[in-house]
Amino acid sequence: MTTNEPDRDRPEGLDWSRYENEMTDNVVDLDAARERRQRDDDHEDQDDAAGPVLVDSLEAQRKPKLDRRGAERRPLLPAWLRSRAELRDAVAWAAGYTAHVAAYHALRLPKYAGKLALRSPVGLGRTVGGAMRWLFDLEGEPVRQATVRTENAEQYLHLSRQRDRRVRWRGIVALVVIVTLILAAVALLLAPAWVRWAVLGVAVAVFGLRGAPADRPLLDRAVVGTQVAKLTSDIVVRALSVLGIAGVNQALAKQGNGAITFPAPIVRDGPGWRADVDLPPGVTVGDVLDRRDRLASGLGRPLGCVWPEGNADISPSRLVLWVGDRPMSQVPPPVWPLLKASTVDVAKPFPFGTDPRGRVVTMELPYTNVLIGSIPGYGKTASVQLPMLVAALDPHTELWGFDFKGTGGLDPLARVCARYASGQDDDTAEAGLVALRELRAECQRRAAAIKKLPKDVCPDNKVTPELARRIKGLQWLVAIFDECQDLFAHAEFGKEAGELAEKIIKLGRALGVILILATQRPDAKSLPTGVSANVGTRFCLRVMGQLENDMVLGTSSYRNGLRATMFTKKDLGVGYLVGAADDAQIVRTYYLDGPTVEKLAARAYAARVAAGTLTGQAAGDQPETPATRRETLLEDTLSVFQADEAKLWAETLVERLIALRPEVYAELTRDQLGAALKPYGITTTQVWGTDPATGKGANRRGIDRTAVAEAVAERNRRRGESAA
Numbered sequence: 001m002t003t004n005e006p007d008r009d010r011p012e013g014l015d016w017s018r019y020e021n022e023m024t025d026n027v028v029d030l031d032a033a034r035e036r037r038q039r040d041d042d043h044e045d046q047d048d049a050a051g052p053v054l055v056d057s058l059e060a061q062r063k064p065k066l067d068r069r070g071a072e073r074r075p076l077l078p079a080w081l082r083s084r085a086e087l088r089d090a091v092a093w094a095a096g097y098t099a100h101v102a103a104y105h106a107l108r109l110p111k112y113a114g115k116l117a118l119r120s121p122v123g124l125g126r127t128v129g130g131a132m133r134w135l136f137d138l139e140g141e142p143v144r145q146a147t148v149r150t151e152n153a154e155q156y157l158h159l160s161r162q163r164d165r166r167v168r169w170r171g172i173v174a175l176v177v178i179v180t181l182i183l184a185a186v187a188l189l190l191a192p193a194w195v196r197w198a199v200l201g202v203a204v205a206v207f208g209l210r211g212a213p214a215d216r217p218l219l220d221r222a223v224v225g226t227q228v229a230k231l232t233s234d235i236v237v238r239a240l241s242v243l244g245i246a247g248v249n250q251a252l253a254k255q256g257n258g259a260i261t262f263p264a265p266i267v268r269d270g271p272g273w274r275a276d277v278d279l280p281p282g283v284t285v286g287d288v289l290d291r292r293d294r295l296a297s298g299l300g301r302p303l304g305c306v307w308p309e310g311n312a313d314i315s316p317s318r319l320v321l322w323v324g325d326r327p328m329s330q331v332p333p334p335v336w337p338l339l340k341a342s343t344v345d346v347a348k349p350f351p352f353g354t355d356p357r358g359r360v361v362t363m364e365l366p367y368t369n370v371l372i373g374s375i376p377g378y379g380k381t382a383s384v385q386l387p388m389l390v391a392a393l394d395p396h397t398e399l400w401g402f403d404f405k406g407t408g409g410l411d412p413l414a415r416v417c418a419r420y421a422s423g424q425d426d427d428t429a430e431a432g433l434v435a436l437r438e439l440r441a442e443c444q445r446r447a448a449a450i451k452k453l454p455k456d457v458c459p460d461n462k463v464t465p466e467l468a469r470r471i472k473g474l475q476w477l478v479a480i481f482d483e484c485q486d487l488f489a490h491a492e493f494g495k496e497a498g499e500l501a502e503k504i505i506k507l508g509r510a511l512g513v514i515l516i517l518a519t520q521r522p523d524a525k526s527l528p529t530g531v532s533a534n535v536g537t538r539f540c541l542r543v544m545g546q547l548e549n550d551m552v553l554g555t556s557s558y559r560n561g562l563r564a565t566m567f568t569k570k571d572l573g574v575g576y577l578v579g580a581a582d583d584a585q586i587v588r589t590y591y592l593d594g595p596t597v598e599k600l601a602a603r604a605y606a607a608r609v610a611a612g613t614l615t616g617q618a619a620g621d622q623p624e625t626p627a628t629r630r631e632t633l634l635e636d637t638l639s640v641f642q643a644d645e646a647k648l649w650a651e652t653l654v655e656r657l658i659a660l661r662p663e664v665y666a667e668l669t670r671d672q673l674g675a676a677l678k679p680y681g682i683t684t685t686q687v688w689g690t691d692p693a694t695g696k697g698a699n700r701r702g703i704d705r706t707a708v709a710e711a712v713a714e715r716n717r718r719r720g721e722s723a724a
């Protein structure tokens with residue numbers, strides 16, 4: 001813009017001659033131009049005056065070429081031909097459909113015959129009427145009448161001659177037909193009765209069909225299909241435009257429908273349509289997921305049919321939209337493929353559920369831990385039961401089960417569990433804690449055992465399916481903690497339980513110890529972050545907020561478009577499964593009712609009896625109840641102090657406790673003792689003592705006698721109060 005202000009970048013003032021030259025560029029003073037260029041070089045800021053600089057490389061300006069190497073190859077065969085299960089489903093559906101339609105119409109044959117008989121006179125009339133019109137060329141009659149009205153004699157003569165010619169020929173043809181029909185009637189009179197009936201039947205059928213009113217078809221409808229509209233790009237663009245996403249609306253206003261592109265054709269995929277959509281720049285799939293209900297409304301489909309997903313590998317704005325023909329909750333739940341299996345191999349992937357397209361989704365147990373979360377009543381226990389049943393049906397897998405809500409959801413499987421407890425009380429919580437301590441010790445024992453194995457037997461320092469089967473003590477150990485929030489949030493045992501669970505999750509993976517945790521309160525207090533951060537496989541059913549969503553599915557999941565908040569009231573057993581495959585999957589778990597679980601548990605029990613692998617409680621061992629241990633630990637600890645000992649090393653206490661009650665404390669370690677006394681407010685401190693082996697003095701972790709005595713007194717006082 002030209003102004004009257006002096007040019008600020010030029011101390012000498014405004015360059016009048018330059019502007020003059022620019023205004024009158026019919027005469028170019030080369031010397032002045034050269035001088036000007038020189039001056040411009042001295043003042044780099046003036047470069048702008050040279051006009052816009054093209055910053056895109058020539059390469060970038062060319063039309064993009066199709067990267068054939070990187071291009072995704074579309075499958076040769078449709079999905080239903082590639083999967084045996086889908087093919088089976090498709091064939092079963094086609095057979096069932098055909099059988100239904102055939103049976104439906106077969107039952108109505110008498111009705112159809114009656115209708116045909118009633119309509120056949122009309123049909124006969126129509127046929128004869130049509131023949132008469134043809135014979136006398138009645139179609140041409142209106143035209144002939146018109147020529148009479150306009151008194152066009154020449155035209156009338158021409159048409160009359162044409163009609164006479166036609167009627168002559170048609171008369172001959174009609175005569176031949178009538179004679180043929182008379183001969184056929186005579187032949188029919190001489191023919192056997194069944195031929196006469198058959199001809200009569202055909203005649204009635206033909207004339208009945210001719211006589212049908214246009215709006216009343218002969219056949220009733222065997223199936224009443226809900227007409228599912230095809231998914232087209234226009235419908236998708238329209239639906240996206242009503243979501244109220246500013247980025248989409250602005251792009252659509254500027255570029256029209258071209259602002260939303262479709263990198264692949266919209267295709268049939270399973271029982272629905274799939275559209276791959278590139279949203280306008282700046283809009284992410286998360287924005288769309290947030291408005292799934294509005295998207296469904298824009299598409300004019302029920303919410304349960306509309307399943308938007310992201311494909312972050314390609315771009316945060318790549319939306320994969322799958323629109324099913326029927327809401328997921330209305331599709332009959334498929335039968336669990338392992339329902340008939342007598343035994344299962346826990347090391348192999350097992351069918352966990354189906355995706356919205358009806359494809360089987362599998363989950364693996366070895367080398368992972370599983371976290372399942374949701375608000376109450378959406379299928380947590382039902383989904384925990386599946387891996388638990390798989391572990392139970394493998395007779396060589398050790399199974400531990402804990403249900404801290406005590407509703408008995410896992411009770412049918414108690415008979416195959418080496419350890420099992422169910423209840424809302426402190427004892428069950430403590431049993432869970434003790435189990436975690438033992439699992440931690442088990443991890444240490446297994447790590448030591450694996451270290452001792454020759455390299456050629458165990459090259460990766462981890463339990464393999466073969467080792468799990470061959471070496472006693474390295475069998476897969478699956479431990480289930482249902483409603484684990486009641487343990488982790490427990491005032492006395494929660495903190496230690498959380499720490500132990502984190503350690504087991506980190507260590508146990510390679511050692512054949514698999515933790516399965518289910519919670520209905522996935523928040524920081526009820527699910528330690530160390531636990532939620534380290535679990536490999538996650539399944540999140542319906543939750544109400546971003547925090548719970550990310551606790552179960554992992555940090556930033558919500559931001560990346562994995563939102564279990566989008567599931568609705570009807571989505572029972574439907575959740576996001578992360579970690580079981582490369583991408584997150586929406587899965588509806590298989591559902592087994594109580595009697596089915598009982599049946600499978602009985603089968604698992606029989607398999608274990610046959611294999612001789614029932615251990616622990618399943619083999620009839622009485623578990624040492626935490627109550628008895630809790631009763632005695634404080635007293636026992638106090639009793640092993642001698643009168644003159646104010647403090648003792650923890651290891652000395654452990655030695656004395658083992659000597660006192662070897663059947664109870666045989667496995668006790670220093671750490672475990674410290675952890676077990678902690679809930680009573682007894683902490684370990686540095687204690688000076690003398691090592692009996694070396695006779696040297698040293699500072700080690702130990703316990704103060706007074707603290708134990710006070711804890712006993714306090715407990716007795718509380719007991720007295722509660723008794724009163």
Ligand SMILES: Nc1ncnc2c1ncn2[C@@H]1O[C@H](COP(=O)(O)OP(=O)(O)OP(=O)(O)O)[C@@H](O)[C@H]1O
Nearest residue numbers: 376377378379380381382520572573588589590591
């Ligand atoms: N995959 C599924 N398909 C259909 N219905 C299911 C499925 N999973 C669960 N349900 C239904 O949801 C109900 C609740 O399931 P479940 O008891 O497993 O939920 P939960 O989350 O463990 O509940 P709570 O937290 O109250 O114990 C079941 O009774 C069942 O009717």
